Amino acid sequence: MMAWFIFWVTAFVAIGGQIPLIIAAWRLYRQPHLAPANVPRSDGRADLGWTILTALATLALFVAAYLALP
């Protein structure tokens, strides 16, 4: 019971926490930033891709944890 409670709370925070990160990556992709001229501009689509990949990997971790719940 305790394990299930902890799992769902942590899953809610960790997977829910990916939403503001994806939104932030999307915002940085859409809006050009004001970095100094000597700082290279990153590929916004790649940055967004990395963020989504991280979110998916986190989701996979929680699915594996769900399957391992006692």
Place this chain on the structure above:
Amino acid sequence: MAARTVVRVLLIGWLLTLATIISGGLVSVSGSSTTCLSWPLCLEELRNGQNPLIWISLTHRALVALALLAVVAGMVAVWRRPETTGLPRIFAFAAGFLFILQALAGALLVWGIPAMVADVWHLSGALLAFGAQTLTLLLITLPAQSPSERVTGRVAQTQRRLRRMAWWLAASAGVAALAIGARSAAPTLEMATALPANSVGAMSFVALLSVWMAFELRRRLQPVAQPVALAIAVPRYSLLLPGLALLALVGLFITPTGHLLSLIAGTILWAGTLAIAVALQRIPFHVVSTQGVARPAPAWRSVIADYISLTKPKVISLLLVTTLTTMFITEAGIPSWWLVLWTMIGGYLAAGGAGAINCAFDSDIDVNMGRTSRRPVPSGRISPRAAFIFGAVLSILSIIVLWVFTTPLAAFFAFLGIVYYAYFYTGWLKRTTWQNIIIGGGAGAIPPLVGWTAVTGSVSLMAVVLFAIIFYWTPPHFWALALVKQKDYARAGVPMLPVVAGEAETRWQILVYSAIMMAVSLLPVAIGAMSWIYLLGAVLLGLRFMRDAWAVWRVGDQAAIWGLYKYSLLYLALLFAVMVADRLIIG
């Protein structure tokens, strides 16, 4: 009551407690505890038998009774003295409380209560009471003094360093004394269930640390420059510390009488280290700063120091902590010390090799940053080519060491970590995207996988969770540093998040990543790999992390950012230490 009388009472209690510990050790070594089977006295056995060992047992009990009276009298004297407030009162109370507890544990021992309760805690309680008494006595005899001269800069830094080192040594000596106590009371509890420290390992560590402390004290506190007699005595007699530590260490290899020798030496060493720690805190010392004693180092020594610095020892230390602690929490149980040693050597070589290659590739960036411009490559002391060859050699050695002495999978993960950090992060991510720290954080998260696979030879879900904890810990940790050093990063052309997205965005993402990190850190409890001890520790440590991350988001000043950066280092080490404690205590 006059101060002198209070000190006398405390001193008598201190000496009697020391005598109690020694006589207790003698009872244990001689096996005389079995001759006296009632408590507090064993008059029946005394009348019937002629066994001389009974007198050892009775003498011990008489000493305990006298010490108990003296300790309680000392506690009352301290509390009745209006001038004495704060810490001395707390330690005096702790001494009395612990002494009574240990006396009751002695009674349990006689009444046949199992070893863990009585055997170990009887002696441990006496040792802890002795430590509390030592601190009470020292704090009363060495009252805090306001500094006669204002110290700044390097002198103040050296003072702080010496004090930190002294407290670190005192704490280590305390752990070692308790470990010796556990060993001499119950040898089967060598790796004590309630005390995760091997007595030989703990005392070896204390011996090394005390040699270093004595060396530093003699170098920094030159006797001729000291203003008071006690300040002259501290560096002069500091060599006694390593002497006692060695004595205690040697005694552990001689059974059974050697254990008594170890116990006595370890106990006195603990008191000595506490005395030095309090003295450094309270007595006016004239400290010779690092600058003051600096001599031009020989060329060969500078070259070696430069090559060692290429391996980034400070960065590596935290990586090794995560590797080491992980090795003690796998389902395979406690690993052998040889396996731990080879894994640590392989881990250091791998991380050091990757660090050296990073220095070779990053010299154009490092030269533009204040924090890194004095490194050997950007300052021209070592060429990028030499740094690369050095890093490559270390990396190859690490793979060989881990493959031969641990498992092929551990060697594979070390190889993956080297390529990830030295090529994927350094050569590409760092220079091209603000995701550098997030995705690059995977490199720093690999050491637990090395530790785990070195012990088990396979990867399990818990190992991946450890990876994820460090992965999500990395952005808040490094972005805090990047917020402080963002001008450096901008000058060097590194697209760190604060440089390309601004402070507000970075502070917000620090908060989000911290929350995810804390959630992931609780996952080991959900999957049944850790118990309530870890849950409690992870929640408390995580809440403090969230408080600091919240302060960075809401306030965002330098104090808040530095606070998070420094705490994040401590957080990771403590979180992994709590995992070890959970595994050793609960099993």
